[in-house]
Amino acid sequence: MEYNWDIAIRGGTLLTLSERMEIVEDGLIGIKDGLIDFVGRRGDLTGNDIQAQEILDATGCIAMPGLINTHTHLPMVCFRGMADDLPLMDWLNHHIFPAEGRFVNRQMVYDGAMLAMAEMILSGTTTFCDGYFFEDSIAEAAVASGMRAVVSQGFADFPLPDNPAGESIKTLAERFFRRWHSRMPMIIPAFFCHAPYTCSPETLVNVKKIAREAGILYLTHLLETKDETAMIEERYGKEPVPHLHDLGVLDERTVCVHCNWLSAEDLRIFADLGVKVSHNPQSSMKLAAGVAPIPDMLELGIVVGLGTDGCASNNDLDLFKEMDTAAKIHKAVSLNPTVMDAQTVLRMATIEGARVLGLEKSTGSIEVGKQADIIVVDMKKPHLTPLYNCYSHLVYAVSGADVKTSIIGGKIVMRDRKLLTMDVDVVMDKVCRIAGEIKEAKRDID
Amino acid sequence: MEYNWDIAIRGGTLLTLSERMEIVEDGLIGIKDGLIDFVGRRGDLTGNDIQAQEILDATGCIAMPGLINTHTHLPMVCFRGMADDLPLMDWLNHHIFPAEGRFVNRQMVYDGAMLAMAEMILSGTTTFCDGYFFEDSIAEAAVASGMRAVVSQGFADFPLPDNPAGESIKTLAERFFRRWHSRMPMIIPAFFCHAPYTCSPETLVNVKKIAREAGILYLTHLLETKDETAMIEERYGKEPVPHLHDLGVLDERTVCVHCNWLSAEDLRIFADLGVKVSHNPQSSMKLAAGVAPIPDMLELGIVVGLGTDGCASNNDLDLFKEMDTAAKIHKAVSLNPTVMDAQTVLRMATIEGARVLGLEKSTGSIEVGKQADIIVVDMKKPHLTPLYNCYSHLVYAVSGADVKTSIIGGKIVMRDRKLLTMDVDVVMDKVCRIAGEIKEAKRDID
Numbered sequence: 001m002e003y004n005w006d007i008a009i010r011g012g013t014l015l016t017l018s019e020r021m022e023i024v025e026d027g028l029i030g031i032k033d034g035l036i037d038f039v040g041r042r043g044d045l046t047g048n049d050i051q052a053q054e055i056l057d058a059t060g061c062i063a064m065p066g067l068i069n070t071h072t073h074l075p076m077v078c079f080r081g082m083a084d085d086l087p088l089m090d091w092l093n094h095h096i097f098p099a100e101g102r103f104v105n106r107q108m109v110y111d112g113a114m115l116a117m118a119e120m121i122l123s124g125t126t127t128f129c130d131g132y133f134f135e136d137s138i139a140e141a142a143v144a145s146g147m148r149a150v151v152s153q154g155f156a157d158f159p160l161p162d163n164p165a166g167e168s169i170k171t172l173a174e175r176f177f178r179r180w181h182s183r184m185p186m187i188i189p190a191f192f193c194h195a196p197y198t199c200s201p202e203t204l205v206n207v208k209k210i211a212r213e214a215g216i217l218y219l220t221h222l223l224e225t226k227d228e229t230a231m232i233e234e235r236y237g238k239e240p241v242p243h244l245h246d247l248g249v250l251d252e253r254t255v256c257v258h259c260n261w262l263s264a265e266d267l268r269i270f271a272d273l274g275v276k277v278s279h280n281p282q283s284s285m286k287l288a289a290g291v292a293p294i295p296d297m298l299e300l301g302i303v304v305g306l307g308t309d310g311c312a313s314n315n316d317l318d319l320f321k322e323m324d325t326a327a328k329i330h331k332a333v334s335l336n337p338t339v340m341d342a343q344t345v346l347r348m349a350t351i352e353g354a355r356v357l358g359l360e361k362s363t364g365s366i367e368v369g370k371q372a373d374i375i376v377v378d379m380k381k382p383h384l385t386p387l388y389n390c391y392s393h394l395v396y397a398v399s400g401a402d403v404k405t406s407i408i409g410g411k412i413v414m415r416d417r418k419l420l421t422m423d424v425d426v427v428m429d430k431v432c433r434i435a436g437e438i439k440e441a442k443r444d445i446d
Numbered sequence: 447m448e449y450n451w452d453i454a455i456r457g458g459t460l461l462t463l464s465e466r467m468e469i470v471e472d473g474l475i476g477i478k479d480g481l482i483d484f485v486g487r488r489g490d491l492t493g494n495d496i497q498a499q500e501i502l503d504a505t506g507c508i509a510m511p512g513l514i515n516t517h518t519h520l521p522m523v524c525f526r527g528m529a530d531d532l533p534l535m536d537w538l539n540h541h542i543f544p545a546e547g548r549f550v551n552r553q554m555v556y557d558g559a560m561l562a563m564a565e566m567i568l569s570g571t572t573t574f575c576d577g578y579f580f581e582d583s584i585a586e587a588a589v590a591s592g593m594r595a596v597v598s599q600g601f602a603d604f605p606l607p608d609n610p611a612g613e614s615i616k617t618l619a620e621r622f623f624r625r626w627h628s629r630m631p632m633i634i635p636a637f638f639c640h641a642p643y644t645c646s647p648e649t650l651v652n653v654k655k656i657a658r659e660a661g662i663l664y665l666t667h668l669l670e671t672k673d674e675t676a677m678i679e680e681r682y683g684k685e686p687v688p689h690l691h692d693l694g695v696l697d698e699r700t701v702c703v704h705c706n707w708l709s710a711e712d713l714r715i716f717a718d719l720g721v722k723v724s725h726n727p728q729s730s731m732k733l734a735a736g737v738a739p740i741p742d743m744l745e746l747g748i749v750v751g752l753g754t755d756g757c758a759s760n761n762d763l764d765l766f767k768e769m770d771t772a773a774k775i776h777k778a779v780s781l782n783p784t785v786m787d788a789q790t791v792l793r794m795a796t797i798e799g800a801r802v803l804g805l806e807k808s809t810g811s812i813e814v815g816k817q818a819d820i821i822v823v824d825m826k827k828p829h830l831t832p833l834y835n836c837y838s839h840l841v842y843a844v845s846g847a848d849v850k851t852s853i854i855g856g857k858i859v860m861r862d863r864k865l866l867t868m869d870v871d872v873v874m875d876k877v878c879r880i881a882g883e884i885k886e887a888k889r890d891i892d
Binding site for chain 2: 077078080081082084085086087088091115118119122123226282284285286287288290291314315316317318321324325327328329331332333334335336337338340341342380382383385386387388389392393396397399400401402424427428431432434435438439
């Protein structure tokens with residue numbers, strides 16, 4: 001049999017992250033028309049004629065699925081390090097909200113998103129799920145950068161900068177869906193209801209109805225901080241999860257972000273209904289918002305993915321660092337070193353993240369027929385020597401800077417640490433200019 | 447006035463970490479005979495004749511004191527990722543102790559230490575404090591790598607592989623001190639009593655006596671896990687800190703490592719006596735050993751430095767990642783986002799670390815007359831853009847791979863990410879060979 005590929009990746013250790021978690025030494029991956037055409041050992045094809053337009057040598061490297069960031073607000077890179085170590089309400093009301101009110105516009109969102117995508121590609125992320133204002137601009141930046149993007153149109157019952165005319169939910173939602181659904185599988189539209197405390201029951205229900213009709217994902221922040229329970233109870237006479245459950249918005253296509261304060265009863269509801277969870281440990285730690293009961297979720301079979309959240313509360317988009325923290329924080333708070341083992345955490349950042357986003361048939365593992373979303377991690381470095389166990393190193397020792405090459409949908413977007421889809425200096429300069437304006441405005445206020 | 451320097455670092459932002467925490471834009475540092483000869487703005491010297499054998503351009507970078515790792519067991523890099531996510535006693539008794547029993551020898555310690563030093567230099571550490579077997583080999587590796595090293599001869603009441611003949615404490619201690627004290631300020635000898643549960647009161651007291659006479663540092667692991675309290679109480683009728691206090695071994699030249707389970711009363715004793723603390727958050731999280739009450743220590747004025755601990759329980763030596771975790775874990779457990787602000791944490795990894803080790807007069811900040819232990823961090827990267835606040839980025843966004851150049855004692859040990867004091871490929875190969883033997887032995891057992 002003859003193979004004629006666009007790209008071949010050969011040599012090194014191949015982690016499939018498939019159901020059987022195969023690991024292939026001296027691996028070979030063939031990519032054709034954006035899809036994975038072959039997965040196996042290099043030796044499997046001896047005697048065959050392998051043609052590939054491009055051959056990537058992965059000797060001394062790990063080839064693995066690209067990472068999946070299930071929750072972020074990309075343009076917040078513009079506020080990275082602007083305000084830290086503050087009480088939550090001071091941080092939000094005196095720093096983040098005023099900056100957003102004044103500086104968020106279509107161009108800022110695009111420029112910020114491009115910088116965020118540079119950072120994500122450079123640190124091994126190939127798919128992300130974003131929710132912010134002017135989400136069309138995020139989708140446009142994803143098209144330009146070559147990243148796979150779940151872009152979610154936001155809804156809330158307060159005036160949004162990208163909906164000054166107060167268009168109806170139906171108009172907004174349908175226009176957004178119509179504009180982007182044809183760009184699947186690279187751009188995947190979704191809807192994001194900000195939170196149970198900023199969205200009325202009517203909004204929550206109406207958005208879910210349209211999401212169901214369109215067959216797309218529905219996301220909401222949930223129980224990031226403890227006081228959300230009292231807030232919702234006072235307003236609606238029940239706790240947040242029963243509130244959402246009674247509204248009928250919880251199902252297997254609903255992703256709840258944070259979930260730091262889920263009760264045992266809430267967890268049971270999530271498990272019964274197949275509700276998905278996006279876990280953002282670094283952000284919740286930095287904001288002192290709480291630590292989600294992730295080991296309990298996993299015991300109940302709840303699907304959990306990892307996210308970085310926005311850069312104002314992290315302050316980076318490096319999912320390798322997020323994995324390290326995710327593996328350690330739950331050991332620390334449970335005083336049990338066996339929870340969140342490296343393999344479990346790596347699955348959260350890949351195939352389980354794909355399941356959270358409903359993309360498990362197209363990405364999150366290296367299997368024939370799937371989209372070719374693959375990263376090559378250079379393991380020949382002092383901090384990754386020696387190598388006993390790939391999963392251990394990827395979670396506990398690798399950082400984003402060790403990613404060498406990245407392929408998304410069969411397209412090489414980074415080769416040997418060089419971004420091929422953008423001029424990164426131009427992208428950085430644009431955000432520096434925005435930050436210059438923000439600094440000036442802050443000086444005027446101070 | 448004429449300046450004739452060995453090295454000049456010019457341009458960029460200069461963080462001094464001095465008492466007044468001066469930050470100098472477009473800075474200039476002059477280095478002569480291993481010491482810092484000038485600190486100021488580049489413009490301060492207009493018209494003067496600056497001669498320097500080597501001029502380093504720090505434009506777009508931060509120049510700052512090198513990081514100080516107050517606790518590690520360097521040769522454990524050989525066991526990096528060998529065993530993770532296990533119950534503590536299983537991990538120790540079935541993995542770490544057998545591997546140490548079989549594979550620790552003078553050569554393994556030297557080879558492992560060289561690899562660890564490569565990793566530390568590449569991630570911005572310039573001074574470390576180590577405790578392991580065959581500590582002479584660690585000191586020899588430090589001489590070869592050019593790092594500043596506090597090397598501590600270990601003591602415990604069980605047979606040590608580097609003391610098979612059972613030499614007396616006095617003989618061991620005096621020989622070690624005699625061998626290394628003349629190499630100060632690059633090599634600084636110290637004594638390490640393993641722990642109150644492995645050292646008899648007599649050992650603890652005798653070692654402290656010799657340390658006092660020699661005027662050197664005395665270290666011990668303390669209250670890493672909760673059950674140490676019951677263990678010591680049962681044996682000696684009092685809790686560990688009162689036990690050590692009554693033995694008279696706690697003073698301002700004693701460093702206690704971990705301290706995860708100090709009581710309020712213990713904290714008061716530490717504050718009163720000026721006992722120093724080495725905080726190793728990532729290791730204690732990964733081992734599920736506990737979270738030290740660091741914010742309480744800081745409120746009482748206890749001096750705290752950061753450490754990575756050994757690589758078997760971390761699994762890297764990157765103090766930038768350690769800072770990020772240190773800043774976040776205490777916010778998470780206290781639910782207070784204002785504790786462990788970025789500046790406090792950066793001080794822990796620099797000048798406070800120097801104070802822990804008794805080296806605050808020679809390193810830990812950039813001030814005239816101090817040893818030239820300086821790193822240059824490249825800030826022109828997507829994940830470090832934009833830049834509002836240097837302290838924020840260094841703690842929350844920089845990782846070791848962003849360190850560009852490192853100078854220790856006035857000698858450039860890394861330039862543009864290239865190590866100048868060793869052949870890193872040879873160093874990695876040597877440890878890979880040791881790991882190969884360990885793998886083979888494990889296969890035989892399994």
